[in-house]
Amino acid sequence: MTSTPPIAVVGPVLVIGTGLIGTSIALALTRAGVQVALDDVDAEQLKLAVTMGAGTVLGDAQSQLPPSTIVVVAVPPRFASAVIAQASKDFPTATITDVTSVKSGVLQRAIALGADKYRLVGGHPMAGREVSGAVGARKDLFDDRLWIVSPLSESGASHYENVRNLAITCGAVPIEMSPQEHDEAVALVSHAPQVISSALAAQLLPAHANHIAVAGQGLRDMTRIAASDSSLWVDILSENAGPVSEVISEVVRELQEVLQVLQELAGGDQDHEEIIDATLKAGVKGRARIPGRHGNIEAPFIEVAVLIEDKPGELARLFVAAGDAGVNLEDVRIEHVLGKPSGLVELSVKPEVANDLVHKLSLRGFDVRGSA
Template sequence: MSVATPVVGPVLVIGAGLIGASIGLALTRANVEVWLQDVDADQVETAVAMGAGRPYMLNSGQSNAPQIIVVAVPPRFAAGVLSRASLEFPTSVITDVTSVKNNILKQAIEGGADAVRLVGGHPMAGREVSGAAAARKDLFDDRLWIVTTSPDSSSEAQSVVEQLALTCGAIPVRMTVAEHDQAVALVSHAPQIVSSALAAQLVAAQEQHIAVAGQGLRDMTRIAASDSALWVDILSENAGPVAEVMGGVVAELQEVLRALQELAHGDHEHAEILDAILRAGAEGKARIPGRHGNAEIPFSQVAVLIEDKPGELARLFVAAGDASINLEDVRIEHVLGKPSGLVELSVRPEVAEALITALVSRDFDVKGIA
């Protein structure tokens, strides 16, 4: 990666929703001047109140051109906004944060955007909720921020966008436009479809069946709560690469369906098909990077039953902290019909027993280790 040009600001963020406002918060944290613009005045007002910047208005004394313009609007509007921003500010570096690149950047250039100053960007962070009120200044900390390269964009512009990512706390990674769209189809867009399709099965399900749902279903369907209108935009713009990934998923599911149908009729030889697919799934899961991009480390899970009342979870965390044990992950599952919750604490295997000892000494109900 080339030596990045420092972000000196001001930075104009067009679109003050979750991502735009979070960028504003991250930049103001680094003392970079941020201007905010959005067609929804309420979003700007919320973002400003949170400390994400100040409103940008024409003829308001903000006469100097922004160093960077970040377009953080829904995909269907992004190309037009990129084009207009490039024409209005002929010296500014222009970038976006949409999760699709090829069609949007191509349309922006066709609409008059200067390809030399236009560099695609995509922070690999988000939440299943939207709007400025959900913004966080640490949303991008230690997360990848893809910077898409093209033969037309200047190395200086690419360097500025990389520094933008670094200033927001992220880790910039360069990809071509095609590489980006293929990658996100696999790791983001197809998973959204699978999650939503599974969650859709719950709409007509019996209440007593849903009542016994556990953490596995919650994990699988968490992103199904995402903004459907936004995802229609994303999937429409990246339809080709997503269709290719989903073709593979559907083929696997068809194999599973046929095997299950044969097993239901007593043909147990088809269990081998299920075994092969489940093993392949475990192999694929093992390839997902762990924290900080390193190889995923298998953790031990310490299960603790706590009362569902204020302060209990904090007391649990304090006990772990006092024992100098780092919690790698935490899962909470409420116990059906009881005012209690089962908390699974993920820790490195070598400290699991020490954690149990520390928790028992604080009178916690430790249920076991896995």
């Protein structure tokens, strides 16, 4: 999984911006044997990235940059357009790409500022966690991750190939989407859910502590991303305002349909429970469309629930037992139990091995609460 990918772009590659993503790209390219030049307005971040082995400072390497190289703009969204346009002028034959989490607006503004459309191909590595700064960078941050490659209709084929190969060289799996399609996709799967999570979590602010005390795992899951950095998200949401507002409109419309039926029911009026049922059933089907970890429709895993004591070593004992049983765990959830230190662990496994796992865990003295 962390072996060097078979395809490597021709370097040197210039990475502008040595934060988490930029430095991680530089480290991944260095791992693949590609020469990397680095630039950053923040001299300290730049120095740290060099110290971490991510590459050499641009001033030292610029004169050797061959005309075929790639420039990766990995600066914060608000600076991306200007830096892309400047890079396009400074490196007049290079492929220019970026890593910004919203694409259409950033690329359009870069073009308006003079970026060469033919050499510009947008990019967005789906790199999981938000840990900022070079200090959090890892050479394997993109291993097995999707990397959206967003060519413009004017992008040249060789420049598109360069960015695809850049993603592959970094260990990622490239997936092509137009800038508009990218923005619609992330609005649906990331940006709108963020707003909805925040709007729900905001209802907890004026609530009685007693009411919140009975919260279970459902509310915790629904509000986890609401804890995210709000200033970062204001920028992202504002930048992708159109696509996000379309998804939220649809969710609001769906909620209002349910709301009307609930209000009629509460008022003792004729009920239309089939409307509630339709939303719930659509939700069941929509949820089932989220791909499983192997890129297919989510497999109907069986959940085996085990009650374990809250002390060091208990989870280890459980997973050793599961490992000894030869069962691969598809997912693990730990339920938080209020008031007392104890925990229900749910192990998701393939249906055909569930009974065997239940049996073997029980033999080891585990408190298996059955499977479902």
